[in-house]
Amino acid sequence: MSLIEILEGPLWKASATIFVVFAAFRLMMILFTGRRHARARPAGSPAAGALRAILGHFLPWRALLKNGKAWFVILAGYAFHVGLFVLLLFAAPHVEFIREKIVGLPWEPIPRWGFIVAAQFSFAGLIALWVRRFVDPVVRLISRPDDHIAAGLTFAVMLSGCMALGEQSTFLRGLHLGLVELWLVYFPFSSLMHTFTWPFSRGFTGAMAGRRGTRA
Amino acid sequence: MRIVLFAVLLGLFPGGVTGLLQAQENTAIISAEPGPPNTLGTRSDTEIWHDLRLGAGGLVNPSTGSPEGGVLINSEGWEWSKLRNPETSPVIRYGSWGLLGVLGALVLFFLVRGRIDHGADTGRRILRFRLDQRVIHWSVACVFVLMGLTGLAILFGRPFILPLIGKEAHSVLLTASMQAHNLFGPVFALFLLALFVKFLRGNFPAWVDVKWLLKGGGFFGGHAPAGRYNLGEKAWFWTAVLAGGALSVTGFIMLFPDYLATRDTIHLSELVHAIAALVMIGFSLGHIYLGTIGTRGTLGGMVDGHVDEAWAQAHHDQWLAEELGRSDSETAADPIPDAEVQEA
């Protein structure tokens, strides 16, 4: 079995399994263990508060609208995330891969120019945000090794993906796939889990605020 | 700004455009006029080939809409292929010598002069680069390194890397380099534009630059006066902006050849792209040297934003005086500086 066959076969299956099993396990542990307290008689609707927070925190907080740093984080953050999702779900090779390995039904890939635009946004956002981790004393102080590893792995995955864009080289395809597998294995044990925890995090806070008749 | 630069470039190198116009004029020369019996026309083969060589059109269908639709042989391509050929290319030859020369000069300078030191630190730190400037600087730097490495691989790969790693590995390296180079190009252009905006202030020529130059920039001992940026930094700023601008414009032309260019402009773009890249990379080596091991206390200014006042006195005395004067009046008026100013 050649290296690429291993990467596309057993290693892919193993890493995908680790990702699914452990991410689900971690999420279950987070959501279903620990103490639950009785809550006060509500003054407002916890459900409405949760919904409000889940949606509301997509936008910058009103009090930070005049804050340049906040705008930087928000714009770079959106550029990175939106770009990444477009690449992840709609890049032609990904659509093909998803059809082949995961679900049977293909969906429409984006055209090449769309891929390029998405990649620009994604890279620009990720680089600027990562650079900031080093040069902003505030963010440098709170950055954990995990934050750098997560950013670095994601960057490596994206870079190798772009390098393989010519689809001429098995080596480059293998490199990209190998990095993706590494990323998948790292994911459930890292801050990358924010991919799944964000709605709950916002939701719990929002429900608390909703119960109290205020907003979060 | 890019459009202006593009126009300037076209103005400076009109060869491609005039060649094209010539080609269109010559189209009429080859006609279907019947010649003597047993001949294919009134003109000799030599003449026909001569005309074609100069770009004359022929029986090709000109209705494709492309400006070159009627051109059989693009003679500029000859020149271009010479430029691309590792054996004959002056760009590759002089470019590699030039970069090696810069590296050698830096090593020599380090051996002779050593690390430039401003003497004892005062312990008082002063803000030199704001957070937004630091973020944009390092963002440009990261993308520049990536673009530089992939670009150098594309330019120097065949003469220098291929013999080392063989054809197969080289082809992998090149396709990877090209894809990454193409994808990061627009990011570089975007970041460079932001860099231009964020660093423009303080980078205009001033009288003190002449004094700085007369003192040899302090590179060989002695104190050279300077404002926020010295002449060397200003030269680097404008080189980076102009060379980077040229790289961006020509890069976009090569990224979207179908929309932005004729073949001649692409050839020209490649030449300009390569020269601008070599100039910028060469200059960047000096910049990186001086910013890191070359002078003590410089790197901190771009990492946490602050430099020691002794450093500022040694390298940017006029700027330090301005800053100290300004911050005195500021603190008096406003005991809590806003987050933008004090950030650290």
Place this chain on the structure above:
Amino acid sequence: MTHDTSFPKHRSFDKHRSLPDEVRLENAMAGFVAEFGPAAQTWMNACVRCGLCAEACHFHLATGDAKYIPIHKIKPFEDAYSLTHGPFSWLNGLLGRKPKLTIEELGEWEELIYDSCNMCGRCTLACPMGIDIAELVKEARRGMYAAGLLPDRLARIVGNAEKQHSPFGTPEDFRRTIRKIEKEYGVSLPLDREKADVLMTLTPEELENRHLGVAGMARVLHHLGLDWTLCSDAFEATNFGYLSGNMELQGELTVRLIDKARQIGARMLIVPECGHAWGATRWEAAKWYGEPVNDIEVRHIVEVLADAVEEGRLKCRPVGESVTFHDPCQQIRRGGLEEKPRILMRALGMELREMDPHGTEGFCCGGGGGVLANDRAAPLRLKAFEIKKRAVEATGADRFVTSCNICEMTLERDITATGFEKPIESLIDLIGTHMITDQPPLKAPGRRTARKPAERKPAGRKASARKKG
């Protein structure tokens, strides 16, 4: 019903810091995660270190110091959490891995957790992930408390609250003070009635320095025709257990109030102007009973007055000046009472000039959450006051009002220290002095309690307070 005895007993507070460091550290970590449920666990797993919480925190904004970033304040506990509850915790158990933290390092965080956080929750709103950092700091205080790491002065106050019923003093002290206030202002303060509809509570600050405020409040309650009482064995509204991280004390203090209200057959428990008391009593009491407290309505005095205004039972003579309002974090941002004080200011005919920012976005006074009681934090607090000062100045309002004792005390001290020209006033006092009522007026007190350091218009306002109040 008394409080839920199944609630876990916490390891005892290391009063003399005499336990071995290892045990203290272990207690700290256990204390931190003891109350963790899905919400706290999700928060701990959602942070991506974007640093936006820094832009919300008054202590960070005022000093520019990176260490005051909200999420940084819980760092040692986060490390411990990842060791005990993190993705590899099962592995750590097998390998016998221990926190790398030392008790000294944890001690360095004492300042960050107690001096530089009011648990005001501004960072919570700034967080893109909606992480409730204020709540996590509260959990962290439980850990710090368990390790005996809390500011000395706060520890003393907690000790008083444990030993003498209240930081103010014993039930006997309370009875004496209430009688004194009655005499001073000629108002009747129902005390220790066996049955009453409403149980009224007070704060130590009111009992020590703000007798006029107590008298005014009593007069309003009389005017509203409420059947109310104070109880000498359940008068303390503030909850230093909540502020210090002493869980047992927090439970005891809350349960004491609710149980007392039930005992006298009250249907309502009124929390005075204090902010954290509102949070501890209204929003956290259910925790100690294992179910919502449905039979007793816990209401804030501002809420009671605003509802009376809206129902037309309370009318005021117009004050007529412009006013700006400091939003107490625990009442407004985290308490849901944003509209209530504004109703009262409208009732007083005042032109409200809102600060930028205000309401749920407003900056904290800097003294809540036990910071005011912790006097070593005063210099830091003063820096944070600059933000508030500028916001107040920018409104150009005639008067500066708030509805929380702690905010008022904090701002008062900051105003004195900085020589700011606008005094801070209590909204409840303004209602008390401008209420239109048949109630007998308050007697002018023989000895004034000095509480306003710099009166801009002393004559007019004080006179009206004396004459009509």
